[in-house]
Each structure stands twice: as structure tokens, then as C-alpha cells.
Amino acid sequence: MALLEIENLSAFYGKAQALHDLTFNVEEGSIIAMVGANGAGKSTLLDSIMGLTQTKGDIRLDGTPITAAKPQDIVVKGVGYAPERFNLFPYMTVRDNLLVGAYTAREDIETNLDMIHKLFPRLEERENQETVSQSGGERQMVSLGRALMSSPRLLLVDEPTIGLAPKVCLEIADVLKRLRDEFSLTVLITEQNANFALSLAEQIMVLESGHLVASGTSDELSSDERLAAAYFGH
Amino acid sequence: MLQVLIQGLLLSGLYALIAVGFTLIFSVGRVLNLAYGAYLLIGGYTYFYFSQQLGLPKFAGVALAGIIGCALGILKFQLIVRPLKGNHVAIEISTLILAVFLQSVVIFVFGDSSKILLPIIPGVERVAGAAIPFSNLFAAIASWVILISLWLFVRSTHMGRAMQAVSMDAKGAAISGVDATKINMFTWALSGTLGAIAGVFFASYTQLYPGMWVAPLIIAVAVVIVGGIGSIIGTLIVAHIVGFLEILTSAYIAPELRGVFTMLLIIVILVWRPSGLFGREEL
Ligand SMILES: Nc1ncnc2c1ncn2[C@@H]1O[C@H](COP(=O)(O)OP(=O)(O)O)[C@@H](O)[C@H]1O
Ligand SMILES: [Mg+2]
Numbered sequence: 098m099a100l101l102e103i104e105n106l107s108a109f110y111g112k113a114q115a116l117h118d119l120t121f122n123v124e125e126g127s128i129i130a131m132v133g134a135n136g137a138g139k140s141t142l143l144d145s146i147m148g149l150t151q152t153k154g155d156i157r158l159d160g161t162p163i164t165a166a167k168p169q170d171i172v173v174k175g176v177g178y179a180p181e182r183f184n185l186f187p188y189m190t191v192r193d194n195l196l197v198g199a200y201t202a203r204e205d206i207e208t209n210l211d212m213i214h215k216l217f218p219r220l221e222e223r224e225n226q227e228t229v230s231q232s233g234g235e236r237q238m239v240s241l242g243r244a245l246m247s248s249p250r251l252l253l254v255d256e257p258t259i260g261l262a263p264k265v266c267l268e269i270a271d272v273l274k275r276l277r278d279e280f281s282l283t284v285l286i287t288e289q290n291a292n293f294a295l296s297l298a299e300q301i302m303v304l305e306s307g308h309l310v311a312s313g314t315s316d317e318l319s320s321d322e323r324l325a326a327a328y329f330g331h
Numbered sequence: 332m333l334q335v336l337i338q339g340l341l342l343s344g345l346y347a348l349i350a351v352g353f354t355l356i357f358s359v360g361r362v363l364n365l366a367y368g369a370y371l372l373i374g375g376y377t378y379f380y381f382s383q384q385l386g387l388p389k390f391a392g393v394a395l396a397g398i399i400g401c402a403l404g405i406l407k408f409q410l411i412v413r414p415l416k417g418n419h420v421a422i423e424i425s426t427l428i429l430a431v432f433l434q435s436v437v438i439f440v441f442g443d444s445s446k447i448l449l450p451i452i453p454g455v456e457r458v459a460g461a462a463i464p465f466s467n468l469f470a471a472i473a474s475w476v477i478l479i480s481l482w483l484f485v486r487s488t489h490m491g492r493a494m495q496a497v498s499m500d501a502k503g504a505a506i507s508g509v510d511a512t513k514i515n516m517f518t519w520a521l522s523g524t525l526g527a528i529a530g531v532f533f534a535s536y537t538q539l540y541p542g543m544w545v546a547p548l549i550i551a552v553a554v555v556i557v558g559g560i561g562s563i564i565g566t567l568i569v570a571h572i573v574g575f576l577e578i579l580t581s582a583y584i585a586p587e588l589r590g591v592f593t594m595l596l597i598i599v600i601l602v603w604r605p606s607g608l609f610g611r612e613e614l
Contacts, residue, residue, distance in 0.1 A: 147506055172508035184503030186496050188562075197496045200489055201508035247508055 098160055100125040100283050101146070101251055106154035108138070108145045108307075115141040116307045118154070123251070128277055128284045130294035132328055133304035139287035140181050142304070143253045146285075147171055147178050158251065173201050177249030181256050183240040187229035191220055194228055194239050198246030205248045212280060213242040216272050234265040241272065252276065254286040258293050270297050291328040295319075303328065334461035335582050341463070341471040343574030345532055347567045348474035349547045350554035351481065352525035354566050357555060358498040359518040362412060362419065366426035367551055368544030369433045370400045370526025375534030375543060376437055377527065379448060389451050393531050400527020401520045408519035413512075430544055437541045445540035451531070470532035477525065482563050494518060546590070553593050557600050572596075 099122035108116040115138050123129050133139050144150045148168045156164045163171050186194050195213065199206045214221040217238040223231070228239055237257060244252060254273070258266040270293065276282040288294040294301055295315045303311040303324060311324055319325045353367045374396040382392030407429065415421045450466035457463070485491035496504040497514045504511060533547055550573060558569035573593050581589040 149502070149505065167510070168505040169508045169510045172506065178506040180502065180506065184500045184506065186499040186503060188499060189492070189495055193492055193495075196489070197492050197504070197507045197509065200493055203489065243503075243507060 099123055100159060101285070102155070102157040102160075103146075104155040104157075106142075106145060106152060106156060108141050109151045109153075110141075114307065115150075116145065116152075119304075119309050121302060121309065121312060123283060123285055125250075125283050126277065126281060127300060128273065128286070128298045129300045129302065130298035131285065131287045131302050131304055132289070132291045132294050133287070134289060136306075137304040138307040139304060140255050141307075143178060143180070143255050143285075143287060146253060147176065169201065172247050172249075175248070175250040176253065177244030177247050177251070178253045179237070179240040179244045179255065179257070181259065183236045185228040185236055185239055185243070188227055190225050190227055191231075191239055191242075192224040195220075195242050195246050198243035200247075202246065202248040206246070209246050209248060213245055216275065217242060233260050234262065234268075237261060237265070237269060241269075245276075249282065251283045251285065254284065256287055256289065258288070258290055266293060273297060295329065333459040335578055337458060337461055337463060338582075339571070339575040339578040341467050342536075342578055343571040344471035344474040344478075345467075345529070345536060346550050346554065346574045347478055347570035348525065348529045349533065350551045350566050350570050351478060351563060352522040352529065353548075353551035354555055354558075354563070355494075355518050355525075356522045359494050360412065360515050362426075363423050363552075364407075364426050364522070365423050365548065366407065366430040366433070366544075367522070367526055368546075368548035369430040370403060370523050371530030371533055371547045372430075372437060372541070372544040373403060373433060374400050374527025374530030375448070375539045376441060378531040378534070379441075379446060379539055383449060393451070393528060396527045396531050397524045400523040400525075400530070402523070403527070404519040404521070404523020405516060407523070408516050412515070412519070430548075434541050434544065441541075443541060445538045448531075448535040448539050451535060466535050470536060474529070474532065477528070478563065478567065481525075485563065490514075490517065549590070549594070553597050556597050 101123040104120050106119040131139055145152045148166050148171045158174050220238055220242055257269050273284050277284055301315055301318055319329050356362055356364045377396040377399045378392040381387045381395050382389050411425050452465040452469045454465040455462050493509045493514050496509055497511050553573050554566055554569045558565040576592050577589045580592050
């Protein structure tokens with residue numbers, strides 16, 4: 098059974114429908130990328146999995162339905178989320194931001210802090226800095242760290258590279274790989290930058306105006322001329 | 332001079348306690364609780380009823396005031412704030428009506444006339460020509476102890492950090508597993524408790540009367556506007572500005588004008604720096 102199963106998922110903002118009947122699975126231990134242009138519905142998809150939007154359809158985690166569950170219950174069930182705009186707590190220190198992430202996993206604080214400091218040594222050096230005064234790259238690290246503090250099995254990361262310097266993008270990619278390989282997490286990322294997705298994910302899905310239009314390995318997708326031209330730039 | 336300093340410190344500690352419960356609700360719940368003064372009213376009368384009319388020990392009276400304030404805060408959250416979810420104007424009007432309603436209840440039960448609260452701790456100490464009632468000293472010290480405990484609580488417990496988190500970024504708090512409804516209810520309970528206890532101190536500082544919810548509300552609003560809502564520390568600083576302004580006015584200008592400059596200060600800050608001196612809205 099797949100760790101995350103999504104069946105006929107639609108999402109709405111009032112009367113406007115932002116996602117249309119999405120169906121896909123995320124296998125345990127994989128890194129999956131959802132690629133799409135601005136406004137395609139990537140953030141809406143991750144928000145929906147997290148219980149933050151109005152949805153129809155089914156979302157199951159490990160076979161248990163989490164559709165329409167509250168975000169806090171979905172966190173407890175093992176989903177961590179690093180959203181597009183980070184949504185950090187600006188006037189709290191790095192350490193306190195991470196500790197809020199541990200709200201539902203207080204027994205794991207030591208272990209998780211160790212892991213995060215190993216992945217992002219910079220966060221340990223800056224642990225008393227307020228996130229309001231941090232760079233984009235540092236905030237992305239805090240955001241990922243905060244999501245990891247809840248001891249998730251599935252990590253959702255919304256456009257991890259947006260606005261970041263190429264060197265930081267590589268660092269983040271490396272961390273996501275290590276999370277899968279060393280800490281056996283399953284990772285679902287979204288990307289506009291398809292080449293970053295290609296370098297990282299074994300399976301790629303393409304989202305256009307709220308519709309899932311393609312899904313496959315990177316080789317499969319880059320052999321489709323239209324998709325290759327639109328997303329992979331070759 | 333020393334006299335002004337001492338009186339300013341005593342009054343400011345009390346004002347900080349009054350304002351902090353109001354600030355908490357604004358920061359965490361984004362609600363201007365115009366019934367906040369009613370906690371002080373109910374707290375003062377609860378203490379009066381149990382300690383002075385029934386003759387229970389004074390500290391039991393303070394504790395009961397806190398418990399009733401806590402219950403009132405929870406009721407207000409469940410019956411008004413939650414059903415009116417996000418409709419700020421409706422919430423503010425309802426809370427204001429609630430305050431007037433509670434004032435009527437108090438008049439109905441206890442009558443219209445003002446009452447003197449017996450001092451929590453009797454006795455007066457003369458310092459530099461100023462008479463310092465032990466009761467006021469106790470109120471100031473208790474306020475400080477409560478404020479420091481609150482600060483430590485907000486900074487260093489999971490619940491306190493969650494309160495800060497909700498006040499700074501609701502979505503960030505939700506995806507961290509924080510249940511904002513629970514945190515809000517807890518904050519309303521805490522605010523009611525703090526307000527009611529502040530009410531006992533405030534009534535023993537001044538007097539107990541059915542209209543006593545207005546002045547503390549103005550003080551709380553002043554601290555919030557001048558400080559720009561802001562942190563517990565910001566509240567402390569501005570409470571001292573307001574407290575000293577009042578004491579200086581009554582010492583050197585005229586006691587009748589003591590509240591006037593506070594209100595002028597509110598207007599000046601609103602015009603000059605609408606976001607307040609410290610200008611952030613988070614805990
Ligand atoms: N809070 C919102 N209210 C109304 N419409 C929204 C909201 N957020 C996103 N949308 C709309 O939903 C669609 C998908 O947006 P989004 O999920 O943010 O796309 P992406 O993350 O792929 O850029 C867009 O048409 C956007 O305008
Ligand atoms: Mg997006």
C-alpha cells in the first residue's frame with residue numbers, strides 16, 4: 098500500500114475550483130515532484146493534504162482517511178509541511194520556532210534537534226537569532242527543520258528552491274535526499290523549476306490549471322515533446 | 332520627587348497587570364475585547380462578596396475572583412467569540428453590550444453606590460512624606476510577580492510558545508500541530524483570570540463601583556495603542572509611561588486632570604504613529 102493515496106481530489110476557494118479530480122499515490126521511501134507553472138495549484142494541493150482547504154475526494158495516509166481532518170490531527174498522523182512562504186514565527190528565535198514544531202512530538206525533541214543540527218549546522222550556530230532577520234535560505238532551513246520536529250513520515254515541501262541562490266538549492270536538494278536515504282522519510286515536493294525536480298525525484302507529475310496532465314519517470318516525461326518544451330527546456 | 336517615583340512605580344505595576352490581559356487577547360485572538368473592564372468589575376465585586384460580605388479569608392476572595400474571571404473568559408469565548416468567528420465588528424459590539432449588561436447585574440445585586448474595599452493587607456508606611464498603603468504595595472508586588480511568571484510561561488513552555496506562534500502566524504501554528512481554538516480558549520481564560528485579579532487590586536486602589544470597568548478599559552486601550560499592541564515587555568514599558576504621566580499630572584498640575592493626558596497621548600499617537608511606539612502585534 099502506498100503511504101499517501103489521493104483519489105479524485107478536488108479543492109475549492111469559495112466557488113472557484115482550484116484542483117480537479119486528482120488521483121495519484123506516493124510510495125513509501127520515494128521522492129516525488131509535482132511540477133507546474135505559477136497558479137497551477139501546487140500550493141493548493143499541499144494545503145489540501147494538510148487539511149487547510151475545502152476539498153472533495155479522498156486522501157489516505159497509510160490507509161487511514163485524513164480527508165477533512167484538522168491540520169493538527171494530520172500533523173500527529175505523520176505529515177510535516179514546509180510551505181511556500183515558510184509561515185515562520187518572525188519574532189521568535191530559530192530554536193523556539195523549532196520547538197513550536199515539536200508541539201505534538203515532545204518526547205522526540207532531543208533526537209530531532211540532533212538530526213536538524215546535523216542537516217543544517219547553520220541553524221545550531223544561529224539558534225538564538227530571530228527569524229525575522231534571517232536570509233531566505235536560512236528561513237527555508239528553519240521551515241524544513243520545524244516540519245521535521247513533528248517526527249513526520251511524509252514531508253511536504255512547497256517550491257523549496259524559490260528565490261534561493263543556486264548553491265543553497267544544491268544544499269537543500271542534498272538534505273532532501275539524505276532525509277529519504279538516512280532518515281527514511283517520504284518526500285513530496287512541488288517545483289516550477291523542472292530541472293531541479295529532475296535532479297531529485299524518481300517520479301514527476303505535471304499539474305496544469307488544477308488538472309494532473311502527466312505522470313512518470315523523468316525519462317518518460319522528457320520524451321514527450323510538448324512537456325519537454327514546456328517544462329524541461331530541452 | 333521620591334514620592335512621585337514611588338507612587339508612579341506602584342501605579343504602573345498595577346496598570347501593567349490591567350493591560351496585559353487585554354494585550355494577550357488582542358495578540359493571540361485578534362479581538363479588541365471591549366468587555367475587558369468587566370472582568371475587573373466582576374473580580375472586584377466577587378472579592379467584596381466573598382471576603383467582605385461572607386467573611387471568607389482575603390486570599391480566598393482573591394482566588395475566587397480569579398476563578399470567576401476565568402469562567403467568564405471561557406464563557407465569553409464559547410458563547411460570543413466562537414459563534415461570531417472572525418466578524419470583528421460584531422464581536423466588539425457584543426462585548427461592549429456584555430460589559431454594560433454586567434454593570435446592570437452588579438447594580439441589581441449590590442446597588443448603585445460605591446463601596447470601600449477593606450485593604451487586603453492593612454497598614455500604611457510613610458516614605459518621604461508619602462503615605463504608602465501596604466495594600467497598594469502588595470498589589471504592585473503581586474502584579475510584578477504575576478507579570479514575570481506570565482513572561483516566563485509564554486517564553487518557556489510549549490503552551491506559551493504556542494500562544495506566541497498563533498499570534499505571529501496562524502497558518503504556521505496550524506501546520507505545527509497547534510490547535511488555535513484550544514489556544515484561544517486558554518488565552519481567554521487566562522485573560523479573564525488576570526483581569527479579575529487586577530480588578531481586586533484596582534478596586535482596593537480606588538473604590539468599588541458599578542462603573543469601574545470604564546477607566547481600566549481606557550488604560551488598557553491606551554497601553555495597547557501607545558505600545559502598538561506588542562509584547563509583554565512593551566506592555567510593561569508603556570504601562571509605566573501611562574502610570575507616571577498620571578502621577579506627574581496629579582502631583583504637578585491638578586489631580587482632576589490625571590486621566591486627561593493619557594487620552595491626549597492616545598490621540599497624539601494615533602495621529603503621529605498609528606502603529607504605536609513599538610509597532611508590532613505579536614506577543
Ligand atoms: N486563498 C485563495 N483564495 C482564492 N483563490 C486562491 C487562493 N489561493 C490560491 N488561489 C487560486 O488557486 C489557483 C492555484 O493557486 P496555487 O495553489 O497557489 O498555485 P501554485 O502554488 O501552483 O502557484 C490559482 O488560480 C489561485 O489564484
Ligand atoms: Mg504556490
